[in-house]
Amino acid sequence: MNYFDLQGIELSAVDSALERFVREQQSCPSGAGVHGRSLWEEVLEHTRSGKRLRSRLVMLAACSNGPHDHEAAAAVAAAYGLLHAAFILHDDVIDRDDMRYGRPSLHAAHAAGAASRGMSDDLATHRGYTRSILAGDLALAAAYRLLLAGTADVPAPAREELQRILHDTVVTTTLGELLDVELSFSPDQATTGDDAGDPREKALRTAELKTAVYTFCAPLQSGALLAGLGADQVAAVGRAGTHLGMAFQLEDDLLGVFGDPGAIGKPVGGDLREGKHTYLMATALASEAASEVKDLLSRACAADDDELSRINLAMRELLTRCGALQATADQIRDHARQARDEIAGAALPGPLGDALAALAEEIGSAR
Amino acid sequence: MNYFDLQGIELSAVDSALERFVREQQSCPSGAGVHGRSLWEEVLEHTRSGKRLRSRLVMLAACSNGPHDHEAAAAVAAAYGLLHAAFILHDDVIDRDDMRYGRPSLHAAHAAGAASRGMSDDLATHRGYTRSILAGDLALAAAYRLLLAGTADVPAPAREELQRILHDTVVTTTLGELLDVELSFSPDQATTGDDAGDPREKALRTAELKTAVYTFCAPLQSGALLAGLGADQVAAVGRAGTHLGMAFQLEDDLLGVFGDPGAIGKPVGGDLREGKHTYLMATALASEAASEVKDLLSRACAADDDELSRINLAMRELLTRCGALQATADQIRDHARQARDEIAGAALPGPLGDALAALAEEIGSAR
Numbered sequence: 001m002n003y004f005d006l007q008g009i010e011l012s013a014v015d016s017a018l019e020r021f022v023r024e025q026q027s028c029p030s031g032a033g034v035h036g037r038s039l040w041e042e043v044l045e046h047t048r049s050g051k052r053l054r055s056r057l058v059m060l061a062a063c064s065n066g067p068h069d070h071e072a073a074a075a076v077a078a079a080y081g082l083l084h085a086a087f088i089l090h091d092d093v094i095d096r097d098d099m100r101y102g103r104p105s106l107h108a109a110h111a112a113g114a115a116s117r118g119m120s121d122d123l124a125t126h127r128g129y130t131r132s133i134l135a136g137d138l139a140l141a142a143a144y145r146l147l148l149a150g151t152a153d154v155p156a157p158a159r160e161e162l163q164r165i166l167h168d169t170v171v172t173t174t175l176g177e178l179l180d181v182e183l184s185f186s187p188d189q190a191t192t193g194d195d196a197g198d199p200r201e202k203a204l205r206t207a208e209l210k211t212a213v214y215t216f217c218a219p220l221q222s223g224a225l226l227a228g229l230g231a232d233q234v235a236a237v238g239r240a241g242t243h244l245g246m247a248f249q250l251e252d253d254l255l256g257v258f259g260d261p262g263a264i265g266k267p268v269g270g271d272l273r274e275g276k277h278t279y280l281m282a283t284a285l286a287s288e289a290a291s292e293v294k295d296l297l298s299r300a301c302a303a304d305d306d307e308l309s310r311i312n313l314a315m316r317e318l319l320t321r322c323g324a325l326q327a328t329a330d331q332i333r334d335h336a337r338q339a340r341d342e343i344a345g346a347a348l349p350g351p352l353g354d355a356l357a358a359l360a361e362e363i364g365s366a367r
Numbered sequence: 368m369n370y371f372d373l374q375g376i377e378l379s380a381v382d383s384a385l386e387r388f389v390r391e392q393q394s395c396p397s398g399a400g401v402h403g404r405s406l407w408e409e410v411l412e413h414t415r416s417g418k419r420l421r422s423r424l425v426m427l428a429a430c431s432n433g434p435h436d437h438e439a440a441a442a443v444a445a446a447y448g449l450l451h452a453a454f455i456l457h458d459d460v461i462d463r464d465d466m467r468y469g470r471p472s473l474h475a476a477h478a479a480g481a482a483s484r485g486m487s488d489d490l491a492t493h494r495g496y497t498r499s500i501l502a503g504d505l506a507l508a509a510a511y512r513l514l515l516a517g518t519a520d521v522p523a524p525a526r527e528e529l530q531r532i533l534h535d536t537v538v539t540t541t542l543g544e545l546l547d548v549e550l551s552f553s554p555d556q557a558t559t560g561d562d563a564g565d566p567r568e569k570a571l572r573t574a575e576l577k578t579a580v581y582t583f584c585a586p587l588q589s590g591a592l593l594a595g596l597g598a599d600q601v602a603a604v605g606r607a608g609t610h611l612g613m614a615f616q617l618e619d620d621l622l623g624v625f626g627d628p629g630a631i632g633k634p635v636g637g638d639l640r641e642g643k644h645t646y647l648m649a650t651a652l653a654s655e656a657a658s659e660v661k662d663l664l665s666r667a668c669a670a671d672d673d674e675l676s677r678i679n680l681a682m683r684e685l686l687t688r689c690g691a692l693q694a695t696a697d698q699i700r701d702h703a704r705q706a707r708d709e710i711a712g713a714a715l716p717g718p719l720g721d722a723l724a725a726l727a728e729e730i731g732s733a734r
Contacts, residue, residue: 025538028535028538028539030535030538030539030542030543030576030580033542033546035542035545035546035549036538036542036545039541039542039545086504090500090501090504093496093500094496094497094500094501096493126463127548129460129461129496130461130545130548131545133457133460133461133500134457134461134541134544134545136504137453137457137503137504137507137537137541138538138541138542140504140507140508141507141511141534141537141538141541144508144511144534145530145534148515148530163512163515167508167511167512168395168397170504170508171392171395171397171403171505171508172395172397174406174501174504174505174508175397175400175402175403175406175505176397177501178402178403178406178497178498178501179400179402181494181497182402209397213397
C-alpha cells in the first residue's frame with residue numbers, strides 16, 4: 001500500500017510548526033538541560049518518521065475548501081503527529097517491539113546503549129522502557145498543548161470541538177490499546193481472556209478503538225472543521241474515516257503475517273509472538289483449524305527469530321487454508337465500499353471527495 | 368509529618384468535580400465497555416488516595432482571598448490530583464515499586480491477578496506494567512481536559528496562564544523523572560551515569576524538577592491566579608512553593624531510609640534498591656564513607672526484602688556517621704527558611720500567608 005494520493009500532501013507548514021514548538025520547549029528552563037534537549041529531539045524525530053498519515057489527512061481535509069487558517073491547520077496536523085508518536089512510544093513498550101521504522105525502537109536503542117556501558121540486561125531493558133514511557137508522556141502532553149496554543153485564532157465553537165475531538169481520541173485509543181492487550185491470546189490461559197461475545201466482533205471493535213479513530217476519523221474530522229465544512233459533512237467524513245481506518249488496520253494485520261519485513265520496517269511474526277487477537281486470528285481460531293492455530297501461537301510465544309520465521313510461514317499456509325485470509329480480505333473490501341458510499345453521499349468539496357474516494361479504492365482493491 | 372494545617376482543607380467540591388468528570392467519560396461510547404469503566408475507576412481511586420497535597424494546595428490558595436469561581440478552583444484542584452495520579456502510575460512502573468498507599472501498586476495487583484490465572488511471571492509482570500502505563504496516560508489526558516473544560520468561565524488571560532502552568536509542569540516533572548532515573552547509581556557502572564557537575568547539585572536540581580514544581584509551586588500558583596492575586600504575589604507564591612517542595616522532597620528522601628514502613632505505606636529501602644541519587648546519598652557518596660556506601664548500594668540492588676531491611680539499618684548508621692543525615696536536615700531547614708522569607712515579603716492574604724508560614728514551620732522543624 002503506497003497511499004500515493006496522500007504522499008503528495010505538503011507537510012512543510014507542519015514541520016515548521018513542530019520545529020518551532022519543540023525549540024520553544026527546549027528553551028524553557030526545564031527543557032534546556034542535556035536530558036531535556038535529547039528527549040525532545042527523540043519526540044521530534046518520531047513525529048517526523050513514517051508515512052505521517054495522520055498529519056497528511058488533517059492537511060488534506062483542511063485545505064480542501066478554499067481559504068482557511070493554514071497555521072492552525074498545521075498546528076492541528078502536528079498535534080496528531082505528536083499523538084501518534086506518543087502511542088507508538090508506549091505501544092512499543094507494551095508490545096515489546098524492538099524494531100520501528102526499520103531501525104531499533106527507542107527503548108531497544110537505549111537498552112542496547114545501557115548494556116554496552118556495562119549495565120545488566122534486565123536493568124538495561126527497564127531503562128529503555130523508562131525512556132520510552134517518558135518520551136511518550138512528553139509527546140502526549142505536547143499534542144494537547146500544541147493543538148490548544150496553535151488554534152488561538154480559530155472561532156470558539158470550532159476550537160472547542162477540535163479540543164473535544166482530540167481528547168475523545170486519546171481516551172478511545174488508550175482504551176482500544178487496553179482491549180488489544182487484554183484480549184491477546186495467552187498459551188497459559190484456556191481462553192483469550194474474556195469469554196463474553198463473539199471474538200471476531202471484539203477484534204473488529206478493538207481495531208476501531210485502537211486505530212481507526214485516531215488514524216483516520218479524528219484527523220479527517222478536525223481538518224473538515226478547519227475547512228469550515230458543515231456539521232453533516234464533518235460527521236460523514238468521520239464515518240468514512242472510521243471505515244477507512246478499519247480497512248487500514250485489517251490490512252496491517254494481514255501484513256503482520258503475510259508482509260515483506262523490508263517493506264513494513266519490522267520482522268513479520270511479532271503479532272504472533274504477542275498473541276495479538278486480530279480479526280484474522282480470531283477468524284482462524286473460530287475455524288476447524290483452531291487447534292493447529294493455537295499450537296503455532298503457543299510455540300510463537302517463546303520462539304527466537306529463526307523459529308518465528310518458520311512458524312510464520314506455517315501460519316500463512318494455515319490462514320489461507322482455513323479461510324481466515326479470505327474473510328479478512330472480504331472485510332477490507334466491505335469497509336472500503338462503505339467508506340466510498342459515505343463519501344459519495346456527503347457532497348464533499350471536490351479535492352477532498354476525490355482523494356478519499358481514491359484512497360478507498362486503493363485500500364479496497366489491494367486484496 | 369502531618370501537614371495538619373492542610374488536612375482541614377475541604378475537598379468535597381473537588382470530589383464532585385472528579386466524580387462528574389469520570390462519570391461523563393465512562394458514558395462516552397468508548398468508555399462504556401467493561402475495560403473502559405474499570406480503567407477509569409482505577410484512575411479515580413488513585414486520584415482520591417493519599418494526602419492529596421496538590422489538590423489541597425490549589426484550594427488553599429484559591430479560597431484565600433474572598434469571592435472566587437469555586438467550580439473552576441475545584442476543577443483545577445482535581446486536575447492536579449489527576450496529574451499526580453498519572454505520575455504515580457508511571458513512576459511505579461519506572462521504579463518497579465510494588466507498594467503504594469499501603470497496598471499493592473496497580474501494576475503489582477494486576478500482575479498478581481494475571482499470574483493467579485496461570486500466566487507466566489514474566490508475562491504477568493509486563494501485563495501489570497501495561498495496565499499502569501495506560502491508566503497513567505488516561506490520567507494525564509484527563510488532567511489537561513478537566514482543567515480546560517472546568518475553567519470555561521475564567522477570564523481569558525488567567526485561563527491561558529493556568530493552561531501554560533499545567534503544561535510547563537508536566538514537561539518539567541517528566542524531565543525531572545528522566546534525570547532521576549538517568550542519575551541513579553548502578554553497581555555495574557563506574558560512575559552515576561553523568562560525570563559533569565557536582566552530584567549534590569544535580570540531586571537538588573532533580574528534586575526541584577521532579578517534585579517541587581508539580582507538588583507545591585504549580586498548585587499554589589494556580590490557586591493564587593484563581594484567587595485574583597497580582598502577578599508579583601503569584602510569582603512569590605511560586606517561589607515559596609518551590610522551596611516548600613524542595614524541603615518536602617528532601618524529607619521524603621530521608622523517610623525512604625529512616626522512616627517507619629507503616630507510616631509511609633511502602634517498605635523502606637526501595638530507594639536504595641533502585642540506587643536513587645538523592646541529595647542524601649550524593650552527600651554520602653562525596654564523603655569519606657563513599658566506598659562503604661557504594662558497597663551497600665551494590666548489595667541492595669539484588670537483595671530480597673529481609674536482606675534489604677538489614678542493609679537499610681546499616682545504611683542508617685553510615686549516613687548518620689558520615690554527616691549526610693545532618694547535611695540533608697540542614698538543607699530542609701534552609702529551604703523552609705527561604706519559603707518563610709518569600710511568604711513574609713509578599714503581603715499575601717491572611718489565610719494563605721498564615722497557612723504557608725505554618726507549613727514552612729512544620730516542615731522546617733521536623734529535623
